[in-house]
Amino acid sequence: MPSPKEIKNSGIEILIAEDSPTQAEALKLILERHGYQVTIAANGRKAVAAVYERKPAVIISDIMMPEMDGYAFCKAVKSDERIKDIPVILVTTLTDPRDIVKGLECGADNFIRKPYDEKYLLSRIDCLLMNRELRKSEKVRFGMEISLMGQRHNITSERQQILDLLISTYEQAVHINEELEARQKELAHSSQVLHGLYRIAEGLNRCTSEQEVADKALERAMELPGVQAGWFSLRDGVSGFHVAAVRGVPPSLELPGAMEGDCLCRRKLLSHDLGHVTNILECERLQKVKDDLHGLRGHASIPLNIGDQTLGVMNLAGPDRGLFDDDDLKVLYSVGNQVAIALERARLHARVLDRTAQLEAANKELEAFSYSVSHDLRAPLRHISGFAEMLKENQGAASDEESQRCINTIMNSSKKMERLIDDLLAFSRMAKTEMHLEKVNLDQLVQEVIKDLQPEIERREIAWVIGPLPDVEGDGAMLRQVWVNLIGNAVKYTGTRVKAEIEIGSRPAGQEPLFFVRDNGVGFDPQYADKLFGVFQRLHRSDEFEGTGIGLANVRRIVHRHGGRTWAEGRVNGGAVFYFSLLSRDRHSLE
Incomplete structure (x- = not known):
């Protein structure tokens, strides 16, 4: 059921001059919802024709239109005695003071700022319709010339028309100011929210x-x-x-249990x-x-x-x-x-933190256990080794060969177990041993390692190829252990070959010095290369080559602590090459 307002407006026709179909239809929908009858013209020229065909009560015109803009269309309406009494509302962004003068110059009655407020638009239409009768009797026109921004304008509008236009302009200015204040408050609120969110996250x-x-x-x-x-x-x-x-x-809610x-x-x-x-x-x-x-x-x-x-x-x-x-x-x-x-x-x-504490406690227990096991195992080993040595010394020349073999087996086994205990203890300590960085002369260190291995080397014919090695920064004792294991393995796994070949060298690899030990020994199956550096990982039978399976694991741990990496290449009966890198500086940077 239509409202009294819609019934009142039902006979009032409004012409919309707007080249944008979307905006024209949106405005038409608003006006029709309040009972007005609406006609749309796509530009100023078509709007003039529509006015002559059916005279509307009010015209609402956009300013920017093809063929004839809003100012020209308004001037055409106000210049014709038959239709000049039709109130014209111009829709504009109202961003230039010349808009007001142009509006006065063409005889416009009101401005509506784009985008328009529906409530304000309807109030302007009501106001113009109420003043229409008053303006019919107001025939006093003003003729004046004004200058604005370097241009002269001739104003010949009626007094009431000028007043309406200026009031609408002032109202729009007030509305713009209110919007700016509201937007300023919104920006201040948003800034406070963003600052608060940042502070919370930080x-x-x-x-x-x-x-x-x-x-x-x-x-x-x-x-x-x-x-x-x-x-x-x-x-x-x-x-x-x-x-x-x-x-x-409140204080009462801060009390315990409140x-x-x-x-x-x-x-x-x-x-x-x-x-x-x-x-x-x-x-x-x-x-x-x-x-x-x-x-x-x-x-x-x-x-x-x-x-x-x-x-x-x-x-x-x-x-x-x-x-x-x-x-x-x-x-x-x-x-x-x-x-x-x-x-x-x-x-x-x-x-x-809880898991770390548990691991630290477990590690301490394991460390204590390892020392306890070391002590408990070493004591009987010392007895076994000592008594076996006594038996061997007391055996006469007539002793049978079987007894001598058994004694030798006992002694060798006890020595092997002692080496295993020593290696396990060294491996367990390595993670916690504090590093003492210093300049290490690798040429000298490698020569010392070879000299220490002389008992294993002296009955062998080995062709050594040792290239110059750079000085590095690292823990000398730890790096010595690396070379002991790698060179010792090379000597051991060349076996009883007529002529063993071992090459030790280095070459630059970007920022990292790269070192290698190459031999022509028994090698290994490359598909198992990833197992070489694991604890107790052995790729050869223990009766052929003695070892504890811990040496290479120790090498990897030491190299990792120096910021480097380890890897190996080889083939069965084709020798092997063991590589490692160090994040160390060269000789010149250490001086």
Whole structure:
């Protein structure tokens, strides 16, 4: 059923001159909704023809149009005695003072700023229609010339028409100013929100415990617009909660136990009805308070969720019964996500610390065990080795060969076990041994290692090829162990070849000096190359080549501690090459 206003406007025709079909249809829809009859013309020339065909009560014209713009169209209307009484409203951006003068010059009655406000547009139409009769009797026209921005303009409009145009211009200016003030407030609010969100994120990033997260989250949330108080509850078990932090609440709520117990937001959280930030209009806790609440009656409840896991809830209260609008709730939802992530990170940090402590304790127990095993094993080994040595010395020339073989086996086995214990202890200590960095002369170190290995070398014919090696920065004792293992292996795995070949050298590899030990021994199957540097990993039978299976593992650990890497190449009965690199500086940079 049409309203009285629509019935009143039903006989009033309005012509729209607008070249944009979208904007024309949108304006037509507004006017027809209020009972007006509307005709549309796509430009000024067509609009003139439409006016002569059917005289409208009001004309609304855009200024920027093809063929004939709004000023020219308005001037054509006001220049014809038959139609000059039709009020013309020009739609413009109103960004240039010359728009006003041009409007006066062409006889326009009103300005409407684009984009227009529907309520203001309708009020202008009503005003023009009411003043139409008054203006019929007002025939006083002014003729004057004015100069503006270097141009002269001739104004010949009626007094009432000039007054209407200037009033509409002033109203538009006031409206623009109000919009600017509102926008300025919005920008200030947005700036405060962004600053608050940054402060929250910056604070949470440094938190390493749940308590720190709760304290910092509330501290920084109080900097958000409208937030005056808050409390932070964490889950305890299936249905329990504990208050982790409180800020800005009345003194009675800061007392121990005052915030504990059941409440609406906790019930909603447990029943999965608090999936998003929600305004709790009448907070049960605040209603019970006898103190001055400073206007606090409700609050926003922010669920702290990670996936399908609920960690807790953060409640923030503000003015106006604590209600927050939709935009505020969206901001608080993002805050809740940040806090939940920080809580999960803190819990993970706690688990890592706990696990680290467990590993350190286990490592200490293992270290104590290794020393205990070393002591317990060494004592009987010393007895076995000592008595075997005594038996061997006391055996006469007539002793049978079997007894002599057994004694030798006992002695060799005890020595092998002692080497294994020594290697295990060295390997276990390597991770914790403090490094003493110094300039290490590798040429000298390698020569010393070869000299120490002389008992194993003297009955062998080995062709050595030793290239110049650079000085490096590292732990001399550790690097010595690397060369002992690599050169010792090369000597051992060349076996009983008529002529063994061992090459030791280095070559630059970008920033890292690269070292290698190459031999022409038994080699290895390349498909098992990744196992070579593991503990107790052996690719050859122990009855052919003695070893504990720890040497290369120790090499890798030492090289890694020097920032380098290890790898190997080889083929069965085709020799092997063992490489390692060090993140060290050359001789010149050390001087």
